Amino acid sequence: MTQTLLLLPGDGIGPEVTAVARRVAGRLISQGLDLSITEARFGGVAIDADGVPLTDETLAAAKAADAVRMGAVGGPQWAGQPYDKRPEAGLLALRSGMNVYANLRPAICFAALADASTLKRIHVEGLDILFVRELTGGVYFGEPRGIETLANGEKRGVNTHVYTTSEIERVARTAFELARGRKGEVVSAEKSNVMEAGLLWRQVVEALRDAEYPDITLTHMLADNMAMQLVKNPKQFDVILTDNLFGDMLSDEAAMLTGSLGMLPSAAIGAAGMPGLYEPIHGSAPDIAGRGVANPCASILSLAMALRHSLGEPELAARVEAAVEAALNAGARTADLGGNLTTAQMGDAILAQLT
C-alpha cells in the first residue's frame, strides 16, 4: 500500500532544504519506494496566506499522513504577532495535535567534521548521544498561563510546569526501548532538588526502570549539572531523557558541541502506528534564507529518520545516511562547514552517492 509523506517546507531556509529532501525522496521512489508526497503551507507563510500558522486542514492532513517532514518556522517579520498567531504556536499545535510526545534528537559528531567543533577533537570525536525529550507537556503547555494586570498596575506573567505519571512513563519507555538498541545507559535530567514536578519525574522514571527495564543502567542528573557535564565530558552519555524545556536547551547545547549543527535531524514520535514528525534541528536562519547556501544535510537526514521510524524502511534510511556521510568524506561542504557548495550542489553530491 502506498504510504504518504507530507512536506511542510515552512519559513526561511525551510523551503530550500526541503526541496533537496524531496529530490532524495524522488530518487528513492524512482528506485521502487512506494511513497506519495504532498505539501502544505505551515508557519509564517501560512499566517500570511491563511491568517493562522496551522490550518485545520493542514493538521488533518498531518494526522492522516504516515510521516510529516517539517522544514523550519519563524522569522523576524512575524515576531510582532499576537502570541497565538506566531509561527511557533503552529509548531506547538502540530506537535500536540499529532500527539508526538517523544522527541528524538541525535547529537552525533561526524568524523569528517570533528575539527569544526569549538571543543578539542579528543572530546567530540566519536560523540554519539541520543536525546529523548518530552515534547507535548511541561511548561510549554501547562495551564494556567498568560499575562495579567494586577490591582497595583503591575503585570504578572505565569506559566505552569506540570507532568502526570502517564506522561512521564510513556516518554521514559521510549528512552529505555531505544537504549536497548544502544549501550543500555539512560541519564535522566531534572531539578528534583528545587521542583516537585522534577521529583515526580525522577520517581516515575526510576519505578519504570525497576519494574520493566532492569537491564538498563539509569542515572539521575540535575539539569544544571548536565549543562556542565556536556561541556566537561560529553562522551560519557548514551541516551539522555529530559522534559520539554530542559530538553530544548540541553539538546541544543549538545548539538553545538558536535560542530555539526547543520547536519542534525530530529524525530518526534508518539504511540506505535501513529505518524511521526521530522525536522532538522537548525532553525529558519533568516540571515541566509533565499540565497541557496543552506546546508541540506539535516533535512535529508530527517527524511532518513522518517524512513526508519515511520515508514518501515530502515535499510533505505541507512542508505540515505551512508550517502550523506560518503559525500562529506569525499569533501563536499556547504558554507557552514567551511566549504562553498550551494544547497543544490550539496544535494547533487549526496545524490551522486545514492546509487
Next chain:
Amino acid sequence: MTQTLLLLPGDGIGPEVTAVARRVAGRLISQGLDLSITEARFGGVAIDADGVPLTDETLAAAKAADAVRMGAVGGPQWAGQPYDKRPEAGLLALRSGMNVYANLRPAICFAALADASTLKRIHVEGLDILFVRELTGGVYFGEPRGIETLANGEKRGVNTHVYTTSEIERVARTAFELARGRKGEVVSAEKSNVMEAGLLWRQVVEALRDAEYPDITLTHMLADNMAMQLVKNPKQFDVILTDNLFGDMLSDEAAMLTGSLGMLPSAAIGAAGMPGLYEPIHGSAPDIAGRGVANPCASILSLAMALRHSLGEPELAARVEAAVEAALNAGARTADLGGNLTTAQMGDAILAQLT
C-alpha cells in the same frame, strides 16, 4: 564601625574551603580591616543538629550581618529527606529570607588555566562574562506547587513559573548598572516564543532599557539559542541577564567552559545597604570531602566579592583577587587544576602573595 561577616561553612568540602577564606580574612584584619567574623550551622549539618537546614536564629544572624559567606550545601546522606527538610530548601529559604534577588556569577577564564578548558584555547582565552541571574522568584518559588494524587490514581507534579514587573525590573536594573562598568552590553535570555512569562520578561527589560539605560546595548536571545551560542562563541557575551532557572543552567554551562570551575565565586545581592550572600559556584563535592584536597580559590574569591559588594572595600577585594592570580601564575595548583597542592597549601601560596 566594625562590620560583621557571617560564615556558613555548610556541608562536604564547604568547611574545608571556608577555613582558608577565614585565614585570608584574618590576614586582612591583622592588616587593619575592621571586621568581626562569626560562624553558624547551615545545610545538612544543621539538619543533623537542629532538625532543619536553616534555623530562625541563623536566618536572623544572616539578615543582621553585613555579609554572609556560604560554603556549600548538600550530600547523598540528606537526599532521602522530605522536600522541605533538605539542605537545598535551606539555601532557597536563605536567599529568599535575605531578599538577595540578583545573583552575580562571573565566568572568567584565568590566563594561566586556559588549557584546562575542553574548548580550544582561542575560544576561551580572555573570556569574561558576568551573569546576572534572578534568584528569589520564578519556578523555584512560584505557587501552586506540589505533587497531588488524581482520581484515577495517577500523580501530578506542578510548579509555577511566575514573575511580576517589579521583580523583573529590579534585577534588570542590577544588570544594566553593572554593564555600565563593563562593555555596556546586556544579552537577556528567555523563551518568549513559548512562554508568556518570558514575553513579559522581554517587554519589561526592553522598556527599562529604553526609559533609563539608553546607553546600554540590549539584545534578546532565546535560552536554547544561548545554550548553543555559549559553546559556539562564548566571547561574544559581556553581561547576561536571566531568570532563576535559565540562569542556573546557563551560568553552570559557562562556568565549565572556562575550565576553572573550582575558581569561580558568586554573589547574591539585593537592595542597596542590605547584606549580600557569597558562595563558590562549585557544590559540596561529597566525593572528595574530608580529604583536604579541594580548591579553595572560589571560596577566597567569594570573600573578595563580599569585600567589594557588601563591605565597601573594593581595593582589598582587588588585592585578594590579585593574590589568587599571582599564586596561579607562580604555578600553584590543586588537584582539580592538575597539580598536587592540598587545600591548606594552596591557601599558603595565596597568603604568601597577600603582602
